[in-house]
Amino acid sequence: MLLEDVLQQLVNGLTLAAIYALIAVGVSLFFGVIGVVNMAHGDVAAFGAFAAIAAYNVAAPQLGAPGAALVAIVFGIAAAGVLGVGLYRFAFQPLGEGPAVIGLLAAIAAGFIIREAIFNFFPSGRNPQPFPQMVPNNVFELAGIFVLLKQLIVLVTAVLLVVMLAILIQRTRFGRAIRSLANNKEVTLTLGVPVDRTLAATFLIGGSLAGIAGILNGLYYGIVQFDMGVLLTVKGFVAAVIGGLGNIYGALIGALIVGLLEAATSGIIPKGNAYKDVVVFGALIFILLLRPEGILRAARGKKV
Amino acid sequence: MSVDTDVPRPAPLVVMRGHAGPIITILAVLTFWSLLTAFMLTRNDLVAFAIPVAALVAGEGCRRFAKPVYAGVTRALAANSGLALGLSILGLLVLPSALVSNVYWVHVLTIVFIYAIAAQGLNVHLGEIGAINVGYGGFFAIGAYVSAIATADYGAPFFMSLIYASSACWLTGLLIGACTIKTTGDYLSLVTLGFGLIVYQLAVNLTWLTHGTDGIHLPPVNILGHSFKTGIDIGYIHLPKEANAYYLALGVLGLCTLVCYRMTNSWIGRTWAAMRQDPLGAGCFGINVPLLRVLSFGFGSLFAGVAGALYANEIGFIEPGEFTVLLSITLICMVILGGMGNWWGIICGAFIMIALPEKLRQFQELRYLLYGVALLAILIYRPTGLFANPKRRFEKLLG
Numbered sequence: 013m014l015l016e017d018v019l020q021q022l023v024n025g026l027t028l029a030a031i032y033a034l035i036a037v038g039v040s041l042f043f044g045v046i047g048v049v050n051m052a053h054g055d056v057a058a059f060g061a062f063a064a065i066a067a068y069n070v071a072a073p074q075l076g077a078p079g080a081a082l083v084a085i086v087f088g089i090a091a092a093g094v095l096g097v098g099l100y101r102f103a104f105q106p107l108g109e110g111p112a113v114i115g116l117l118a119a120i121a122a123g124f125i126i127r128e129a130i131f132n133f134f135p136s137g138r139n140p141q142p143f144p145q146m147v148p149n150n151v152f153e154l155a156g157i158f159v160l161l162k163q164l165i166v167l168v169t170a171v172l173l174v175v176m177l178a179i180l181i182q183r184t185r186f187g188r189a190i191r192s193l194a195n196n197k198e199v200t201l202t203l204g205v206p207v208d209r210t211l212a213a214t215f216l217i218g219g220s221l222a223g224i225a226g227i228l229n230g231l232y233y234g235i236v237q238f239d240m241g242v243l244l245t246v247k248g249f250v251a252a253v254i255g256g257l258g259n260i261y262g263a264l265i266g267a268l269i270v271g272l273l274e275a276a277t278s279g280i281i282p283k284g285n286a287y288k289d290v291v292v293f294g295a296l297i298f299i300l301l302l303r304p305e306g307i308l309r310a311a312r313g314k315k316v
Numbered sequence: 317m318s319v320d321t322d323v324p325r326p327a328p329l330v331v332m333r334g335h336a337g338p339i340i341t342i343l344a345v346l347t348f349w350s351l352l353t354a355f356m357l358t359r360n361d362l363v364a365f366a367i368p369v370a371a372l373v374a375g376e377g378c379r380r381f382a383k384p385v386y387a388g389v390t391r392a393l394a395a396n397s398g399l400a401l402g403l404s405i406l407g408l409l410v411l412p413s414a415l416v417s418n419v420y421w422v423h424v425l426t427i428v429f430i431y432a433i434a435a436q437g438l439n440v441h442l443g444e445i446g447a448i449n450v451g452y453g454g455f456f457a458i459g460a461y462v463s464a465i466a467t468a469d470y471g472a473p474f475f476m477s478l479i480y481a482s483s484a485c486w487l488t489g490l491l492i493g494a495c496t497i498k499t500t501g502d503y504l505s506l507v508t509l510g511f512g513l514i515v516y517q518l519a520v521n522l523t524w525l526t527h528g529t530d531g532i533h534l535p536p537v538n539i540l541g542h543s544f545k546t547g548i549d550i551g552y553i554h555l556p557k558e559a560n561a562y563y564l565a566l567g568v569l570g571l572c573t574l575v576c577y578r579m580t581n582s583w584i585g586r587t588w589a590a591m592r593q594d595p596l597g598a599g600c601f602g603i604n605v606p607l608l609r610v611l612s613f614g615f616g617s618l619f620a621g622v623a624g625a626l627y628a629n630e631i632g633f634i635e636p637g638e639f640t641v642l643l644s645i646t647l648i649c650m651v652i653l654g655g656m657g658n659w660w661g662i663i664c665g666a667f668i669m670i671a672l673p674e675k676l677r678q679f680q681e682l683r684y685l686l687y688g689v690a691l692l693a694i695l696i697y698r699p700t701g702l703f704a705n706p707k708r709r710f711e712k713l714l715g
Binding site: 043049102103106107111112113114116117118120121122124125128129131132242246249250253257286287289290292293294296297300301304305306 | 442448450495496498499500501502503505506507509510511513514517518520521641645648649652681682684685687688689691692695696699
């Protein structure tokens with residue numbers, strides 16, 4: 013095995029990690045504020061990608077390719093954000109302070125509905141759809157390693173977004189409200205924070221991030237499928253859990269581990285592509301065995 | 317466990333004299349069975365679908381607006397539960413002869429029973445020890461594959477393959493339980509989800525063992541020289557060949573339900589309740605929580621092996637595509653829908669999840685969409701399931 017192979021897989025792994033990170037951050041964010049694992053998050057991403065395709069197909073004849081691409085991206089992100097808020101309003105909010113398993117199942121049901129809606133109502137939605145080529149297929153070569161322009165775009169976008177999110181959460185009034193909510197809902201309410209609006213806004217942000225992840229996923233692979241959300245959810249969930257649910261920095265570390273592991277298994281082990289999910293989940297079980305609350309979850313005393 | 321002071325007061329007592337209770341019970345059970353048979357035998361799907369909807373509306377209507385009637389019937393059923401149970405079992409035993417004109421439904425009911433067996437096992441995880449298992453389909457798949465490989469490739473008889481399958485699932489359950497001693501709540505749900513996916517991937521990729529996506533054909537079942545390809549002839553009774561598997565599945569379901577019921581009402585069940593509600597407190601009272609958790613996880617998984625083996629032999633052909641996450645979710649829905657910790661509710665849940673969609677076939681494409689909407693609606697309006705266990709009214713479900 014050559015050093016170039018390893019570096020090449022590193023680049024591929026980082027690209028995967030970037031997409032997973034955008035999903036994982038949302039999963040972690042929602043878990044922090046409402047204590048429910050949103051199993052429909054990947055489906056929101058798929059919805060964003062499909063909305064972008066629809067917008068592109070409508071806008072392309074009038075605006076030409078570059079204009080249509082811009083419209084498609086904006087529309088896809090907006091659609092995913094709105095869907096995120098809808099999810100909160102119609103699936104999570106009506107549940108109230110129910111037990112965790114009910115929230116989990118409601119999310120699964122919501123994901124089901126989104127997936128089947130794409131399957132039934134998108135024109136020939138049951139077949140894989142080609143994602144419009146919005147970026148030229150340029151390839152850079154650097155010391156024997158090939159980096160696609162697409163990969164660079166995915167990486168840079170993801171890093172920028174995550175930094176922006178971190179600033180939003182750490183430095184703004186809204187971010188303080190989110191952190192306070194994650195800590196204690198009742199106290200947050202008594203302090204005069206508009207909890208309901210904050211939650212809706214959190215879902216708007218998380219949904220938009222998922223939409224971006226879906227569009228980047230489409231851009232990178234060039235093809236999208238109605239059930240691509242399932243694997244995105246699962247990978248994002250794994251990343252969030254490895255890092256520690258509720259901690260967005262943990263989600264980044266988790267996404268990095270998942271992306272690199274996946275690239276390493278499929279690129280370096282012969283016939284490894286078929287076993288990449290097995291390896292990822294094996295690693296998950298192993299990490300949870302050592303640290304049951306994820307890597308970045310501080311060991312806290314149990315409330316009695 | 318705290319006692320709430322705002323407990324709804326019991327409905328006004330309806331005084332029943334003489335034989336009123338048993339008669340009401342018999343009438344109620346008879347109505348239920350005739351509705352059920354009508355539902356299965358009706359060829360018109362819309363009419364068939366109107367039956368459960370009307371029953372549900374009538375039940376809810378009585379509960380809301382005609383409280384004495386509702387209270388009277390439920391009281392009569394509760395007081396004569398033995399009679400109701402006996403009549404129901406009798407109904408299940410004679411049902412195949414009522415369905416001779418529509419043999420397909422005997423097969424559907426067999427599948428319902430098989431899923432109900434798995435749901436009873438899942439209830440041990442989900443409802444009794446409070447482990448959110450989203451990968452129960454993985455155990456089901458292991459059971460089905462072990463049984464299929466044993467019978468098709470190694471020529472094992474059916475009952476031996478049943479034992480192999482349940483032991484394999486029991487051991488896997490112990491292993492998973494041991495790996496997740498410290499993992500609880502949402503973390504456990506992810507680990508089990510991953511387990512289900514791993515089993516699916518292995519079933520696809522380990523072609524030398526599972527024949528991959530080509531699947532495995534199973535030889536017909538033969539018990540004590542009686543082949544399941546021939547019908548049942550006892551005296552004047554002639555039943556179609558589908559009835560063989562029906563009675564087998566019914567018998568196994570009865571046995572499994574009895575085992576689960578007895579476990580829940582033994583000291584082990586009390587320990588489960590203590591562990592589920594407060595693991596730390598249970599530990600303080602001298603319960604070995606980790607050990608019991610692992611053992612119970614294995615115990616719950618065992619039923620998936622039984623169900624998987626029965627399923628593989630009933631269908632006669634298995635391939636990995638049947639054991640996706642969807643299977644696990646369907647099983648969870650049965651338990652939640654029926655009501656956690658309620659053994660007969662779970663069987664009803666299995667019937668609703670398997671038999672109702674059969675009548676939705678004309679909405680083939682939209683079926684899963686409706687499925688999702690219905691599930692979400694039930695979770696929002698009736699989070700404790702259709703038949704909640706009354707003993708758990710004070711309990712926070714999980715977590």
